[in-house]
Each structure stands twice: as structure tokens, then as C-alpha cells.
Amino acid sequence: MRALFISDLHLSEERPGANERFFQFLEQEASGADALYVLGDLFEYWIGDDDLDSPFNAVIVGFFRRLTGAGTRLYFMHGNRDFLVGERFGAATGAALLPDPSVVDDVLLMHGDTLCTDDLDYQGWRRTARSAAWQRDFLAKPVAERRAVVQGLREKSKEVIQAKPAKIMDVNQAAVREALRHHGVTRLIHGHTHRPGVQRLEVDGRSCERWVLPDWYGRGGYLELANGRPRLVRW
Ligand code: MN
Numbered sequence: 057m058r059a060l061f062i063s064d065l066h067l068s069e070e071r072p073g074a075n076e077r078f079f080q081f082l083e084q085e086a087s088g089a090d091a092l093y094v095l096g097d098l099f100e101y102w103i104g105d106d107d108l109d110s111p112f113n114a115v116i117v118g119f120f121r122r123l124t125g126a127g128t129r130l131y132f133m134h135g136n137r138d139f140l141v142g143e144r145f146g147a148a149t150g151a152a153l154l155p156d157p158s159v160v161d162d163v164l165l166m167h168g169d170t171l172c173t174d175d176l177d178y179q180g181w182r183r184t185a186r187s188a189a190w191q192r193d194f195l196a197k198p199v200a201e202r203r204a205v206v207q208g209l210r211e212k213s214k215e216v217i218q219a220k221p222a223k224i225m226d227v228n229q230a231a232v233r234e235a236l237r238h239h240g241v242t243r244l245i246h247g248h249t250h251r252p253g254v255q256r257l258e259v260d261g262r263s264c265e266r267w268v269l270p271d272w273y274g275r276g277g278y279l280e281l282a283n284g285r286p287r288l289v290r291w
Contacts, residue, residue: 059091061279063135063167063247064271068100069112074272077291082119085278085289089128095247095269096135096156096167101210103202104195105144117148124150133158135167135248136178139186140195157235163281164241168248168268171227171235177216178225226251232266233259243286245269245279252277252288 067075086092107113124130130151134141146153157166172178184190194202217225226249236244242264252270256263270277270290277290 057284058089058280058282059093060086060089061093061095061165061245061267061269061281062098063095063269064097064250064273065276066097066100066137066272067116070100071273074276075116077272077276078116079119081276081278082123086123086128087126091129091131092123093131093133093154093160093165093245094151095133095165095245096169097137097247097271098132098135099138099141101206102138102140102145103199103206104140105142107199107202108144108148117145120149120151131160133165133167136169136182136185140191157239159239159241162241162243164235164239164244166235166244166246168227168246171231171246172225172249173228173231174224175220225249227266229257233257236264236266243267245286247271252290254286254288 062081065074065078067078108117120130130149131154132141132146132149132151133154133156141153143153145151154165156170157164159165169178169182194205197205232244236242236259242262244264244266246266247269249268250271250273252268254268255266257266258264265286267279267286267288269279270288275290277288280287280289
């Protein structure tokens with residue numbers, strides 16, 4: 057059993073290098089794996105499944121299709137950038153949408169943003185953007201207008217992030233413990249914070265580990281879980 061985990065690729069037309077590396081990853085590292093888990097922020101943004109056929113998105117869908125067609129199971133969890141990915145994307149790629157959080161084979165999988173509980177502004181925005189009302193209004197706008205809205209949000213988010221203390225944008229340790237305790241597991245895999253590595257901690261006397269996936273802005277990489285043994289691979 058060999059499963060791979062990726063997140064925070066932030067694919068967009070503006071970063072062709074990361075896109076090429078991603079296609080190579082699907083054809084090489086991921087080829088022959090039993091499962092590939094995408095734990096959010098695969099895309100820099102996703103404005104709705106009706107944009108599935110744009111030339112850029114169509115290429116990505118084609119690569120995923122080849123992977124799932126060859127027998128690798130594909131799972132997709134929403135990130136804070138691509139939370140509008142829906143069932144049409146799933147049907148086109150062969151991906152099953154995975155709720156956040158999910159426990160798979162005794163491993164807790166999350167995107168990671170819900171663990172950043174110190175960032176109150178962000179958690180407020182998250183509640184808005186995940187509400188049915190906001191999503192209905194947004195998806196009712198024409199594609200061009202949605203693109204413009206997202207562009208504005210990205211600019212604003214860059215300014216906000218620069219002004220925020222780094223610690224606020226990392227996970228809250230109490231939230232990590234509570235998640236491990238609540239789900240009764242000893243292993244957590246998530247992305248979002250762009251602080252790849254492993255943290256070992258004790259929760260209620262049990263040894264636990266928290267694996268954080270790398271982003272693909274600078275170096276990319278992934279986590280491999282082969283027969284229960286995790287290995288973080290970066291290039
Ligand atoms: Mn994220």
C-alpha cells in the first residue's frame with residue numbers, strides 16, 4: 057500500500073515551472089501509487105466548476121484523468137483557495153471529494169487552516185466564504201466578474217499576510233491536540249502553513265506525530281506513506 061499526499065501547489069498560469077513539475081510528478085512519482093490525496097490549495101484559486109473547461113484547467117484535468125484511468129485512486133480535499141471545487145471536477149478527473157477533516161486508515165487528514173485558530177480575521181472570512189449564501193451569490197456572478205473578485209482578494213490577502221505576525225499564521229497547539237484527541241488517532245497530515253516537517257508530541261500519554269506538507273512555491277514535494285511508514289520527499 058503506497059499513498060502520496062500533496063497540498064499547497066497553488067497552480068496558476070503565472071507559475072509554469074510548478075505546473076510542469078506537477079505534471080512530471082503525476083507521471084513519475086505518483087504513477088503506480090495506490091492513492092493520491094490532494095489536501096487542498098492545489099489551485100491558486102478556483103472560481104467554480106463551470107470554469108473547468110478553460111485551457112489551463114483542461115490540461116490539469118487531463119493529467120488527473122490519466123492517473124485515475126491507470127488505477128490510482130484520487131482524493132481531493134478543499135483548501136482555502138479552492139473550496140469551490142465541486143462534483144463536476146470530481147467527475148471529470150475521477151476524484152472523490154474528501155471532507156475536511158477525514159480519518160483514513162487511522163490517519164487524520166486536514167487542509168490545516170482550521171487549526172490556525174489564533175488568526176481570528178481569517179477564521180471570520182472562512183465562515184463567510186464557506187456559507188451557502190456567500191457561495192450562491194458568488195457563483196451567480198459571470199465568470200469574468202468572479203475572476204476580478206478573486207484577483208482583488210488575492211491582492212488584499214498578500215497585504216494582510218505581510219502585516220501579520222508569523223506565529224498567528226501557524227497552527228495553534230491546543231487545536232492540534234484537540235483534533236488528535238477528538239478523532240482518537242496518533243497521526244495527523246495537513247498542509248496550509250507552508251512549514252513542512254514533522255512535529256512529535258504527546259497527547260493524553262500517547263505519542264503522536266503531525267506531518268506538514270510542503271508548498272510548491274519554492275521547492276515542492278510530497279509525503280509518501282508506504283505500508284504505514286511516512287517519508288517526506290522534497291526536491
Ligand atoms: Mn491554504
